[in-house]
Structure formats: structure tokens, C-alpha cells
Amino acid sequence: MRLADLPTPAVVVDLAAFDRNVATMAAARPGRRLRPHVKAFKSTALAHRLAAAGHTAFCCATSREVEGMAAAGLGADLLLANEVLDASRLGAVAAAGARVTLAVDSDETVLAAARGGVREVLVDVDVGLPRCGCPPEDAGRLADLARSHGLVVRGVMGYEGHLMREPAATKGAQVEQAMAVLLAAHAATGGDVVSAAGTGTWDCNRWATEVQAGSYCLMDTEYQLHAPAFEHALYLWGTVVSVRPRWAVADVGLKAQGMDHGNPTVVGGDCLFVSDEHVSFAPRPGRTVAVGGRVTLLPAHVDPTVAMHERMWVVEATDGPSAGLDPDTAVVDEWPVDLRGW
Amino acid sequence: MRLADLPTPAVVVDLAAFDRNVATMAAARPGRRLRPHVKAFKSTALAHRLAAAGHTAFCCATSREVEGMAAAGLGADLLLANEVLDASRLGAVAAAGARVTLAVDSDETVLAAARGGVREVLVDVDVGLPRCGCPPEDAGRLADLARSHGLVVRGVMGYEGHLMREPAATKGAQVEQAMAVLLAAHAATGGDVVSAAGTGTWDCNRWATEVQAGSYCLMDTEYQLHAPAFEHALYLWGTVVSVRPRWAVADVGLKAQGMDHGNPTVVGGDCLFVSDEHVSFAPRPGRTVAVGGRVTLLPAHVDPTVAMHERMWVVEATDGPSAGLDPDTAVVDEWPVDLRGW
Numbered sequence: 235m236r237l238a239d240l241p242t243p244a245v246v247v248d249l250a251a252f253d254r255n256v257a258t259m260a261a262a263r264p265g266r267r268l269r270p271h272v273k274a275f276k277s278t279a280l281a282h283r284l285a286a287a288g289h290t291a292f293c294c295a296t297s298r299e300v301e302g303m304a305a306a307g308l309g310a311d312l313l314l315a316n317e318v319l320d321a322s323r324l325g326a327v328a329a330a331g332a333r334v335t336l337a338v339d340s341d342e343t344v345l346a347a348a349r350g351g352v353r354e355v356l357v358d359v360d361v362g363l364p365r366c367g368c369p370p371e372d373a374g375r376l377a378d379l380a381r382s383h384g385l386v387v388r389g390v391m392g393y394e395g396h397l398m399r400e401p402a403a404t405k406g407a408q409v410e411q412a413m414a415v416l417l418a419a420h421a422a423t424g425g426d427v428v429s430a431a432g433t434g435t436w437d438c439n440r441w442a443t444e445v446q447a448g449s450y451c452l453m454d455t456e457y458q459l460h461a462p463a464f465e466h467a468l469y470l471w472g473t474v475v476s477v478r479p480r481w482a483v484a485d486v487g488l489k490a491q492g493m494d495h496g497n498p499t500v501v502g503g504d505c506l507f508v509s510d511e512h513v514s515f516a517p518r519p520g521r522t523v524a525v526g527g528r529v530t531l532l533p534a535h536v537d538p539t540v541a542m543h544e545r546m547w548v549v550e551a552t553d554g555p556s557a558g559l560d561p562d563t564a565v566v567d568e569w570p571v572d573l574r575g576w
Numbered sequence: 577m578r579l580a581d582l583p584t585p586a587v588v589v590d591l592a593a594f595d596r597n598v599a600t601m602a603a604a605r606p607g608r609r610l611r612p613h614v615k616a617f618k619s620t621a622l623a624h625r626l627a628a629a630g631h632t633a634f635c636c637a638t639s640r641e642v643e644g645m646a647a648a649g650l651g652a653d654l655l656l657a658n659e660v661l662d663a664s665r666l667g668a669v670a671a672a673g674a675r676v677t678l679a680v681d682s683d684e685t686v687l688a689a690a691r692g693g694v695r696e697v698l699v700d701v702d703v704g705l706p707r708c709g710c711p712p713e714d715a716g717r718l719a720d721l722a723r724s725h726g727l728v729v730r731g732v733m734g735y736e737g738h739l740m741r742e743p744a745a746t747k748g749a750q751v752e753q754a755m756a757v758l759l760a761a762h763a764a765t766g767g768d769v770v771s772a773a774g775t776g777t778w779d780c781n782r783w784a785t786e787v788q789a790g791s792y793c794l795m796d797t798e799y800q801l802h803a804p805a806f807e808h809a810l811y812l813w814g815t816v817v818s819v820r821p822r823w824a825v826a827d828v829g830l831k832a833q834g835m836d837h838g839n840p841t842v843v844g845g846d847c848l849f850v851s852d853e854h855v856s857f858a859p860r861p862g863r864t865v866a867v868g869g870r871v872t873l874l875p876a877h878v879d880p881t882v883a884m885h886e887r888m889w890v891v892e893a894t895d896g897p898s899a900g901l902d903p904d905t906a907v908v909d910e911w912p913v914d915l916r917g918w
Contacts, residue, residue: 296853339818364856365818366854473661475708476707476708538830
């Protein structure tokens with residue numbers, strides 16, 4: 235099967251670019267020093283490839299991701315890097331033999347972990363992003379509370395998500411400040427894990443014992459600005475359904491891509507707007523667009539985009555984002571996006 | 577089961593508000609004068625309720641919606657209000673006994689309809705929105721081309737989507753201009769259908785023989801501004817997982833709601849930002865928020881929000897959007913969102 239034969243809209247992975255991204259990260263963060271974030275790709279097939287590259291500990295954002303990873307034989311060390319009040323599903327996964335660690339940031343979430351049958355936790359610490367995470371000065375007390383309920387405290391977690399888009403010149407110093415907060419909390423909790431960072435800070439966070447990056451392997455136009463070491467490996471693939479002199483329309487709408495980071499990039503065109511099932515775009519001068527032809531888009535945010543598709547289609551290589559996909563390229567594999575929902 | 581027992585994030589339908597919305601529309605646009613747009617809810621269970629209210633002709637945006645509606649026994653008159661190049665799936669649905677009509681706006685899409693085994697078409701006409709639709713002056717020629725290939729031309733379709741958000745004072749005159757274009761095209765195509773309008777123009781479009789509205793039955797904060805006759809009937813329902821003095825976090829992220837119309841409205845709070853699996857919000861003064869408590873959100877855009885969920889949960893009634901949902905409310909039904917994907 236060729237790309238021309240695919241039903242559209244579709245998401246397509248450039249396997250060569252993907253493998254280069256994985257190799258770049260693995261060289262700097264080998265093995266357990268990277269804990270790939272499953273939320274970025276929601277696919278056990280893709281995760282198996284990361285495990286083969288040496289990363290056998292994974293980070294999840296939902297209970298379903300934990301369950302699916304364990305069921306796929308990838309349960310050596312699964313962290314749910316999120317707070318939950320019903321931890322019974324995670325306890326069941328642990329009881330079935332997987333290693334499951336849960337983030338906690340309050341008395342309630344500690345008690346929920348113990349009640350649900352989870353055995354190990356990380357204390358989630360606020361390092362500056364106004365989201366989850368306990369006040370840093372509370373980390374030691376929460377660790378003690380957890381231990382008093384029979385939980386093993388593996389260490390701390392702190393996501394400096396507010397710094398992902400900082401200028402490179404100042405990002406390092408700001409990450410150092412955020413990690414100083416996390417390390418102080420770690421001194422109070424004990425354990426051997428300091429889990430932090432992401433695709434936007436992977437290269438300047440020298441304090442995390444493990445980096446929680448996931449988007450790096452597929453990438454998007456937003457992260458391209460903040461993590462230029464990685465290449466676009468994920469494309470949106472559509473069919474042109476209508477052409478007028480000043481615009482054309484393809485079947486890649488906002489139900490096929492995350493819109494929280496704005497419009498996608500249309501290869502060979504300028505995006506005008508995106509509707510439920512359509513993208514209207516102005517073809518660049520000299521670009522011939524015909525009804526029934528294909529169009530390539532670069533997503534603005536990979537995580538929600540992948541989550542809208544049932545599968546990713548895989549090709550061995552492409553000519554890169556400026557060229558777009560070639561309809562004659564052979565499709566060599568299919569990765570089910572099998573960890574969607576909650 | 578009560579709302580307190582639901583796994584979160586979830587979408588919840590207020591059946592009383594839904595039924596009032598359906599009744600309001602059906603009073604103005606009874607029976608076939610409304611062609612409910614399935615893309616807004618993607619659920620055959622919900623569609624059956626609209627059919628029971630007298631609306632037995634439906635509008636779809638994808639081939640999968642057409643297939644699913646026909647399989648659910650709702651195939652009396654299905655319009656795919658979109659252009660496709662592979663119409664063979666639609667032809668198969670028609671061959672199995674459903675009535676299927678396809679939008680066409682070019683030679684290629686006319687030929688695709690004939691080749692795919694579709695028997696009836698509407699000529700899709702550009703009435704001002706830079707998306708699909710032929711130049712108005714080309715409608716008659718396309719109708720002739722369609723007939724020369726054995727297709728029945730039922731009439732025209734033209735979506736004045738660019739006018740949905742116009743001020744009420746001027747919207748009517750602008751819709752009249754757009755519909756004048758469509759009626760002129762209709763004179764050239766023949767047929768008895770003039771399919772147009774949506775939730776934003778349902779009350780001022782007096783020229784369409786059938787209105788293509790879908791969002792009206794569930795509603796969202798964006799359409800509330802432009803179609804105040806309808807009530808919020810769809811809620812997002814989440815669990816508070818983390819609380820700090822100045823903000824709280826619930827598990828309703830951007831994978832659980834469409835973000836193309838911006839942030840959701842948090843009942844009793846102000847939305848700060850939305851991440852993959854979290855919404856950070858500032859509770860209003862006097863509003864007590866506790867870890868493990870529940871929170872109600874109003875989606876900004878209903879169509880992509882519903883498409884991210886496997887099911888809608890149904891309650892008999894609520895106290896309305898300013899009060900939010902009550903955890904003690906009984907869940908009386910479950911509507912699978914069974915028409916997702918393509």
C-alpha cells in the first residue's frame with residue numbers, strides 16, 4: 235500500500251526521522267535516564283520501539299495508559315505522573331505484576347494511593363507551574379505520611395512546564411532555579427528518583443535523574459521552536475476536496491488535529507482556517523493543487539493530534555517537512571493508537 | 577448510578593434542556609424542514625431521539641457518519657454535506673437500501689459520485705464562506721453534468737458559515753444576500769431542496785427549505801452568544817485532583833474538549849489554562865474546592881468536544897449552567913458516541 239491509497243485524514247510517521255530523534259535522545263539520556271511520556275503518542279507499538287532502544291521505564295498521564303502499557307508487556311516501571319482519587323485500577327495493575335508508581339501531592343492523594351493498592355509513590359512538587367504539585371516545604375511531611383501508610387516513596391517529581399518556551403539563553407538558569415526547589419524537596423523525601431523535564435528542557439535539565447519527554451520522538455511545529463535538535467516525524471495527510479482560484483480545501487479538520495497551539499502548517503500553502511472536517515488554505519505561487527490531490531500538514535501540537543486518530547501509518551522515510559509527503563511512498567507499518575480515552 | 581460515581585473526565589447531557597432545545601427548533605422547523613447535523617453529536621442514540629421528534633432526514637460530515645446512521649436504521653434520507661473523492665462507501669450504503677445524497681462542487685466530485693454508486697446529489701454552492709462550494713454561476717453546468725452521468729440532482733446546498741457570528745441586527749440582511757446567491761444557483765440546477773443555515777442562522781434564514789443545524793440541541797458557550805434561544809444541555813464533568821490557595825486543578829484537559837474556540841467556562845471558577853489532562857482554574861471567592869470534589873465546565877465548542885468521548889452520560893435535569901451539576905443526580909442513560917473517526 236502507498237500513501238496515495240490511505241483513507242484520509244491520516245497521521246503518518248517518518249520512521250527514519252523518528253529513529254533519529256530516538257537516537258539523539260538516547261545518546262544524551264540512555265536507558266532509564268529517559269522515562270518516555272506515553273501521553274504524546276498513546277501507542278504501545280511505538281512504546282515497544284522505545285523499549286527496544288533501551289528505555290524500559292515509562293511515564294503515563296491516565297489510568298488507561300498504565301493499564302494498556304502493562305497489558306502490552308511494558309510494565310517494568312510505569313509512573314502515572316498525575317494525581318488520581320480512585321487508584322484501584324492502578325492497584326489492580328500492580329497486583330497483576332507490573333511495577334506502578336503514582337504521583338501524590340496531598341493527604342487525599344496519598345490516602346487514595348494506599349487505599350487503591352498502589353505500593354510506590356513519587357511526591358509531586360510545585361516547581362513554578364500553577365498546576366499539580368505540593369508546596370515544596372510540604373514534600374517531606376507527605377513522604378512521611380505515605381510511608382506511614384505502607385507506601386514506598388521513590389523520590390520526587392516536578393514538571394517545569396512553564397519554562398518549556400523560554401528563550402534558550404535564559405532557560406538554563408531558570409530550570410536550575412526550578413530544580414533547586416525540587417532538589418530541596420527531594421532532600422526531605424528521600425528516595426532515588428528525581429523525575430522532571432520534558433521535550434522543551436531535555437538538554438538543559440542536568441538535575442533530573444530521569445527526563446519525562448515524549449513529544450521529542452514525533453515532534454510538532456510548536457516544539458520545533460523550542461527543541462530544534464529533533465525533527466518532524468509526524469505528518470497529517472489529507473485529500474484536496476475543493477479548489478478555487480484563491481484557496482483550496484482539504485479534509486483535515488479540527489477533529490483530526492489539536493488546535494490548542496493554533497493552526498497547522500500546510501506544506502506548500504498558507505492555512506486560512508480550520509473547521510470540523512476541513513482546512514482552507516491558500517496554495518503558494520507556483521504550487522499546483524487539484525481536486526483529488528494530496529496535501530501534507532505539520533501539526534501544531536502532537537499529543538492531542540495523535541489522540542484523535544485510531545492508528546498512525548508508518549513509512550520508511552520522507553523528504554522532510556518542506557517537501558511534504560510523496561503519494562508514491564510505500565506504507566510499511568501501522569501503529570494502533572491503542573491508549574486513547576481514560 | 578449518580579454523577580458522583582462516574583469516571584472522569586466525562587460529558588453529561590441534561591435531558592430536559594436537550595428536549596426543550598429540540599422542541600424550540602421543532603416548533604419553528606418541524607419534520608423535514610430541519611436536517612439535523614450529525615457532526616455535532618456523532619451519536620445514533622441521540623439521533624434516534626431527534627427522529628422521534630419528527631426529524632427523519634439527517635446531515636452528515638463523514639462517510640463513517642453515513643454508514644453508522646444507516647446501520648442504526650436512520651437511513652431514510654442521509655445527506656453527506658461534504659465533498660469526497662472516494663464515494664464507494666456511500667454507494668454501498670445506498671445499495672443496501674438507505675437514501676444517500678452527496679454534495680458535489682466540481683467535475684471531479686460529480687464523477688466520483690457517479691463512479692462510487694451514489695444516485696443523488698446536491699450542488700454545493702459558495703455563498704461567501706471560503707471553503708467548499710462551486711462558483712454560483714457554475715451550479716447549472718454541474719447539475720447538467722451530474723444528470724448526464726445518471727445522477728438525480730435534488731437541488732442545492734450553501735452554508736453561510738461566515739455569518740454565524742454576525743450581530744443580530746445585521747445578520748438577517750447578510751443571510752438574505754447569501755441566500756439570494758443560493759436561490760439564483762437553485763434556479764439553474766432545479767430540484768426541490770435548498771439546504772443551508774446552521775445553529776447561528778436558524779431563525780433568520782427564511783429561504784432554506786431545510787436547515788442544517790446540529791449544535792443547537794447540546795450547545796456550547798460560543799453558540800450561546802449567537803443562538804440564545806437554546807440552552808446549555810452539555811456539560812463537562814471532572815474531579816478536582818489538586819488544590820492550592822490560589823488555584824485548583826481538575827482532570828478535564830484538552831484531550832477531553834475542543835480548544836479551537838478557546839478555553840472552557842469553569843462553573844464557580846475562572847479558567848487559567850488547559851493542558852493535556854488538566855484544567856487549572858481559580859475558584860471564585862466563597863467557592864469551596866476540595867481534592868476529590870467535582871467540577872462542572874461548559875465547553876467552548878461542542879462538536880469536537882463530544883468527538884473526544886466514547887459516550888455521553890444522561891441525567892433527567894440539572895439546575896442549569898450557573899449552578900453546575902450536582903454529584904447526587906442520578907444518571908439515567910448512556911449514549912454511545914458511536915460515529916467517531918472517518
